[in-house]
Amino acid sequence: MVGINFKVGIIGCGNIFPMHAIPLSNIETVEIKAVCDIKEDRAIAASKEYNCEYYTDYKQMIDTADIDCVHICTPHYMHAPMSIYAAKAKKHILTEKPMTIEYHDAVSMVETAKQNDVALGVIFQNHYNHGSQLIKKNLESGALGKIISAKAIVTWKRTDEYYSKSDWKGTWDKEGGGVVIDQAIHTLDLVRWFVDSEIEYVDAQISNRAHNIIQVEDSAEGVIKFKNNVLAGFYTINYYGYDAPVEIELYCEKATAKMVGNKATILFNDGKILESKEDNSESMYYGKSYKSYWGISHIKQITEHYNMLAQNKKPPIDGEYGLKTQRMISAIYNSGKVSKRIYF
Numbered sequence: 001m002v003g004i005n006f007k008v009g010i011i012g013c014g015n016i017f018p019m020h021a022i023p024l025s026n027i028e029t030v031e032i033k034a035v036c037d038i039k040e041d042r043a044i045a046a047s048k049e050y051n052c053e054y055y056t057d058y059k060q061m062i063d064t065a066d067i068d069c070v071h072i073c074t075p076h077y078m079h080a081p082m083s084i085y086a087a088k089a090k091k092h093i094l095t096e097k098p099m100t101i102e103y104h105d106a107v108s109m110v111e112t113a114k115q116n117d118v119a120l121g122v123i124f125q126n127h128y129n130h131g132s133q134l135i136k137k138n139l140e141s142g143a144l145g146k147i148i149s150a151k152a153i154v155t156w157k158r159t160d161e162y163y164s165k166s167d168w169k170g171t172w173d174k175e176g177g178g179v180v181i182d183q184a185i186h187t188l189d190l191v192r193w194f195v196d197s198e199i200e201y202v203d204a205q206i207s208n209r210a211h212n213i214i215q216v217e218d219s220a221e222g223v224i225k226f227k228n229n230v231l232a233g234f235y236t237i238n239y240y241g242y243d244a245p246v247e248i249e250l251y252c253e254k255a256t257a258k259m260v261g262n263k264a265t266i267l268f269n270d271g272k273i274l275e276s277k278e279d280n281s282e283s284m285y286y287g288k289s290y291k292s293y294w295g296i297s298h299i300k301q302i303t304e305h306y307n308m309l310a311q312n313k314k315p316p317i318d319g320e321y322g323l324k325t326q327r328m329i330s331a332i333y334n335s336g337k338v339s340k341r342i343y344f
């Protein structure tokens with residue numbers, strides 16, 4: 001029989017909760033001990049489903065439940081205070097994206113985790129998609145040569161109704177932005193991960209062009225200039241007619257790598273073609289509320305996260321990594337708000 005290495009409490013039992021709870025209940029060495037939501041009906045329903053305790057106050061859960069890890073699945077403005085409170089109580093943390101809203105809060109999250117010798121992980125599950133892996137491996141092996149330039153396009157659909165149903169989305173104080181920090185963040189993060197260089201500057205525009213009831217941007221475009229000279233242009237809107245497959249293209253010395261949705265195609269200059277394959281046996285039932293654009297890779301990141309923790313190693317996507325993406329996202333907002341180039 002396999003022993004339990006980690007006992008987990010999950011904070012936030014909303015949309016993304018099943019993408020954490022289902023993988024956790026499939027990992028033999030991990031046990032869900034507690035769930036927490038300020039909406040008591042959600043906390044009760046989750047505790048019944050996963051046969052564990054429930055709380056409506058996260059501090060009480062952290063202080064009293066028999067847990068050593070916390071997953072944070074709450075609105076963006078709560079990620080930093082929850083993460084810092086958990087770290088001070090010596091709990092390991094895995095937070096949903098974005099790490100937080102403000103870069104300086106992300107720095108505090110990393111510092112507090114370090115000071116208290118706990119692991120801090122950040123969910124960017126799309127690293128684990130087959131398409132992302134194919135491109136990353138071919139970049140690392142040198143098969144693509146250097147990236148010369150990159151572009152990314154995210155055109156999704158988030159209606160006024162989507163925003164009116166939420167008590168935190170569409171606001172600067174609780175969501176911290178709109179299409180950039182919530183939807184396009186995954187794609188911008190992938191581009192940064194692929195290019196794998198420090199950023200020199202970000203120059204972006206943000207605006208609300210089609211929504212009536214939100215404070216935040218529903219469109220953004222700009223460029224991220226990396227210190228290795230790659231210029232990565234991006235365009236994102238969330239007033240499109242449907243959730244169109246995300247597009248990333250990396251124009252490289254020896255090939256052009258394209259990702260459409262989760263599928264990657266690499267067209268080498270010599271005519272060779274490599275394509276990623278999806279594996280249908282990997283799909284799991286995540287419940288009725290599952291959205292296909294979340295992909296199915298939460299389980300891969302969460303499994304690797306706990307494998308690393310069990311070996312006393314740092315999480316595969318840790319706070320230090322998350323800081324870099326957070327800084328890029330914050331710079332896009334800073335640039336867009338003042339219409340100025342932001343140098344790093």
Ligand SMILES: NC(=O)c1ccc[n+]([C@@H]2O[C@H](COP(=O)([O-])OP(=O)(O)OC[C@H]3O[C@@H](n4cnc5c(N)ncnc54)[C@H](O)[C@@H]3O)[C@@H](O)[C@H]2O)c1
Pocket residue numbers: 011012013014015016017036037038039042056057058072073074075076078096097098123125166182293294
């Ligand atoms: N990785 C992905 O692909 C992905 C997809 C969707 C959402 N997310 C992220 O997951 C997080 C949650 O998003 P969601 O769509 O599930 O939101 P949601 O609104 O559906 O759920 C959030 C839950 O947190 C609860 N909550 C709020 N404040 C709380 C508090 N102080 N204590 C305890 N519970 C509290 C709410 O009552 C709600 O049930 C966000 O960071 C979001 O960006 C990630």
